[in-house]
Amino acid sequence: MEFIQPTSWREALEAKAALPGAVPIRGGTDVMVELNFARSRPQAILDLSRVEELEEWGIEDGLLRVGAGVNYTRIVEEIGDRLPGLAMASRTVGSPQIRNRGTVGGNLGTASPAGDALPPLYASDAEVEVASMDGSRRVPVADFISGPKQNALSDNELISAFYIANADGPQQYSKIGTRNAMVIAVCAFALALHPEQRKVGTCVGSAGPTPIRVEGAEDFIGGVLEEGDLWQSRGAIPDAALRRFGELVAGAARPIDDVRGTAEYRRHSAGVLARRTLGWAWEEYRGVRGAA
Amino acid sequence: MRLRLRVNGEAREAEDVWEGESLLYVLRERLELPGSKNACEQGECGSCSVYLDGSLVCSCLVLAGQAEGREVVTVEGISEGDGLHPVQEAFVEAGAVQCGFCTPGFVVATHDLLRRVPEPGDAEVREALAGNLCRCTGYEKILAAVRLAARRMAK
Ligand SMILES: Cc1cc2nc3c(=O)[nH]c(=O)nc-3n(C[C@H](O)[C@H](O)[C@H](O)COP(=O)(O)OP(=O)(O)OC[C@H]3O[C@@H](n4cnc5c(N)ncnc54)[C@H](O)[C@@H]3O)c2cc1C
Ligand code: FES
Numbered sequence: 001m002e003f004i005q006p007t008s009w010r011e012a013l014e015a016k017a018a019l020p021g022a023v024p025i026r027g028g029t030d031v032m033v034e035l036n037f038a039r040s041r042p043q044a045i046l047d048l049s050r051v052e053e054l055e056e057w058g059i060e061d062g063l064l065r066v067g068a069g070v071n072y073t074r075i076v077e078e079i080g081d082r083l084p085g086l087a088m089a090s091r092t093v094g095s096p097q098i099r100n101r102g103t104v105g106g107n108l109g110t111a112s113p114a115g116d117a118l119p120p121l122y123a124s125d126a127e128v129e130v131a132s133m134d135g136s137r138r139v140p141v142a143d144f145i146s147g148p149k150q151n152a153l154s155d156n157e158l159i160s161a162f163y164i165a166n167a168d169g170p171q172q173y174s175k176i177g178t179r180n181a182m183v184i185a186v187c188a189f190a191l192a193l194h195p196e197q198r199k200v201g202t203c204v205g206s207a208g209p210t211p212i213r214v215e216g217a218e219d220f221i222g223g224v225l226e227e228g229d230l231w232q233s234r235g236a237i238p239d240a241a242l243r244r245f246g247e248l249v250a251g252a253a254r255p256i257d258d259v260r261g262t263a264e265y266r267r268h269s270a271g272v273l274a275r276r277t278l279g280w281a282w283e284e285y286r287g288v289r290g291a292a
Numbered sequence: 293m294r295l296r297l298r299v300n301g302e303a304r305e306a307e308d309v310w311e312g313e314s315l316l317y318v319l320r321e322r323l324e325l326p327g328s329k330n331a332c333e334q335g336e337c338g339s340c341s342v343y344l345d346g347s348l349v350c351s352c353l354v355l356a357g358q359a360e361g362r363e364v365v366t367v368e369g370i371s372e373g374d375g376l377h378p379v380q381e382a383f384v385e386a387g388a389v390q391c392g393f394c395t396p397g398f399v400v401a402t403h404d405l406l407r408r409v410p411e412p413g414d415a416e417v418r419e420a421l422a423g424n425l426c427r428c429t430g431y432e433k434i435l436a437a438v439r440l441a442a443r444r445m446a447k
């Protein structure tokens with residue numbers, strides 16, 4: 001096995017071009033489990049932990065650009081106020097030990113349907129920036145994640161960053177697990193209110209082959225808010241509409257039975273999480289609960 | 293490959309390190325520091341917790357080469373001199389140690405919590421130690437040990 005340790009982004013891209021089979025590692029919280037259990041024996045490992053460019057975040061084109069190597073602890077501490085949905089999701093990842101190492105870049109690399117960072121990215125229309133020696137491209141996250149544990153990276157590409165707008169309204173993330181901490185989600189749901197665009201962003205996690213954005217539910221609730229002029233008046237969402245929103249989300253989930261939960265339980269919980277998170281976020285928007 | 297790093301304040305070297313090896317393996321098998329325990333090798337139990345450049349990590353999930361030139365502190369290095377660290381004393385006094393296998397990981401994780409949050413509430417303690425498993429104590433005594441250590445260190 002070869003071990004390659006670039007110290008700059010350019011060197012990293014060169015190495016990936018020269019050895020397309022090299023497996024990138026940053027936090028190692030997914031890669032090391034594979035290695036420790038001899039599930040994979042790559043010909044080469046490309047360590048990205050010394051590439052300082054990947055540790056940076058800042059504003060670009062009016063959006064936040066967050067390097068693929070920023071770990072969950074830093075997401076919560078440094079940009080949690082700008083990205084409350086992603087921060088809530090990050091807080092649920094593993095344990096302090098895991099959050100000190102694990103990164104959103106690694107979550108995108110693994111592309112698990114249970115990846116906690118993914119639903120908040122979907123709900124806010126985030127884009128993934130990938131690069132190779134030929135240049136870089138930006139891919140909407142829903143196109144980047146192409147299947148269970150599959151993403152749109154080519155052999156010569158690496159993930160450099162993701163782009164996401166500063167929260168322009170309340171956001172929520174809710175996750176069901178078999179205990180409070182250190183669990184893979186049985187089901188999860190991210191919600192983002194975008195008052196400026198008068199849109200509600202959604203995404204179900206862990207209830208399908210990929211995270212699922214529920215456009216039907218977004219359109220439905222968008223119509224209810226428009227019709228009642230609720231964005232403007234900040235009036236309450238009728239209970240029946242909240243329930244219908246939950247039903248539409250449950251109906252869009254495509255869960256499977258596995259050791260962590262049955263498909264039926266997952267579908268039901270997706271609906272409950274959707275209804276509750278919308279209720280919480282809307283109350284916050286109205287100024288009833290927490291600060292907007 | 294050859295690995296050079298600082299462990300518990302000393303420059304150390306390990307020879308013939310396999311490229312796919314974990315930092316935990318290097319510490320235990322090559323540097324004769326068996327304090328960090330190997331139980332799960334998948335980040336679930338926390339018994340291999342160490343500081344890497346001041347950050348609490350599972351050493352089983354750090355690739356050895358990633359630690360090149362870095363600073364590692366293990367449970368062997370958290371006390372000064374030959375005495376026990378107040379966290380270690382508290383674990384002994386509170387009876388938070390039974391078979392002891394999980395103890396080094398708990399001690400390092402508790403050390404990390406108390407340096408960040410000197411007077412943690414129970415919920416904070418539970419959250420901070422969620423990545424450490426114990427098969428023997430039932431955790432109540434561990435919680436008591438953390439409270440005891442916090443009280444003493446706050447003085
Ligand atoms: C005990 C434990 C608990 C966990 N709990 C959770 C949880 O609650 N929620 C959750 O979502 N995940 C969880 N995970 C999984 C893991 O922590 C996350 O997926 C994490 O985001 C991975 O990030 P990393 O930097 O450690 O990735 P790595 O392991 O370094 O890499 C993961 C994948 O991404 C690729 N990769 C990494 N960086 C790049 C890059 N820049 N360009 C291209 N490819 C790249 C790697 O080749 C690999 O395929 C857990 C893991 C463990 C061990
Ligand atoms: S041995 Fe590293 S967490 Fe269990």
Ligand code: FES
Nearest residue numbers: 391394426427428
């Ligand atoms: S004391 Fe035995 S595992 Fe904790």
